[in-house]
Amino acid sequence: MLFSSKSETHAVNLLKRDHRLVEDLFRQWEEAPNNGAAAKLVSQICQALVIHAEVEETVFYPRVLNALDKEDAELIREAAVEHGTLKGLISLLNGASPNEPMFCAQVSVLQEYVKHHVQEEEHELFPAAERTDLDLEALGVEMSALKRQLEARVADEEAPATSGRVNVVDVATPVGARPRGRPVAHGHRAA
Numbered sequence: 001m002l003f004s005s006k007s008e009t010h011a012v013n014l015l016k017r018d019h020r021l022v023e024d025l026f027r028q029w030e031e032a033p034n035n036g037a038a039a040k041l042v043s044q045i046c047q048a049l050v051i052h053a054e055v056e057e058t059v060f061y062p063r064v065l066n067a068l069d070k071e072d073a074e075l076i077r078e079a080a081v082e083h084g085t086l087k088g089l090i091s092l093l094n095g096a097s098p099n100e101p102m103f104c105a106q107v108s109v110l111q112e113y114v115k116h117h118v119q120e121e122e123h124e125l126f127p128a129a130e131r132t133d134l135d136l137e138a139l140g141v142e143m144s145a146l147k148r149q150l151e152a153r154v155a156d157e158e159a160p161a162t163s164g165r166v167n168v169v170d171v172a173t174p175v176g177a178r179p180r181g182r183p184v185a186h187g188h189r190a191a
């Protein structure tokens with residue numbers, strides 16, 4: 001398509017906008033002094049990532065998985081595995097202080113890993129999703145609603161900033177309690 005007719009809430013636009021926001025926060029972190037400002041930025045980065053991952057895992061990935069052919073469906077499974085690694089890095093950072101010797105290395109590795117994951121999504125997965133007949137406009141509306149709900153939950157549960165440490169509210173729904181479909185990691189195409 002030469003000219004995009006996608007709206008602001010089109011699923012792919014929504015996800016790309018989150019990607020740009022996180023990239024911008026990482027850039028700010030690179031320039032921030034390694035103190036409470038870094039802890040705050042890293043909290044924002046991790047929080048944005050867990051909300052984004054939850055929206056992808058509970059709405060975007062399962063819907064797209066069912067619409068893709070067998071080969072492209074592997075892209076979703078790989079992305080879901082990568083989310084697991086990203087969450088592992090985020091849990092290492094949650095509660096950490098910028099004074100700790102591993103802090104910068106952990107944030108840098110998270111940044112590199114996010115960059116890799118975002119490239120795969122934007123260059124392979126999203127184009128594959130756009131080749132299906134899924135209504136990505138309607139899906140985007142659903143995803144925005146979930147994102148707003150999760151953001152409200154974070155605002156409610158967020159602990160007051162404590163002594164310059166990273167603070168991330170977990171918004172992940174336990175896999176068994178997810179509202180629809182199978183967990184992506186064990187999913188398969190609809191027959």
Ligand SMILES: [Fe+2]
Binds near residue numbers: 019052056118121
């Ligand atoms: Fe993403």
Ligand SMILES: [Fe+2]
Binds near residue numbers: 053056079117
């Ligand atoms: Fe993702």
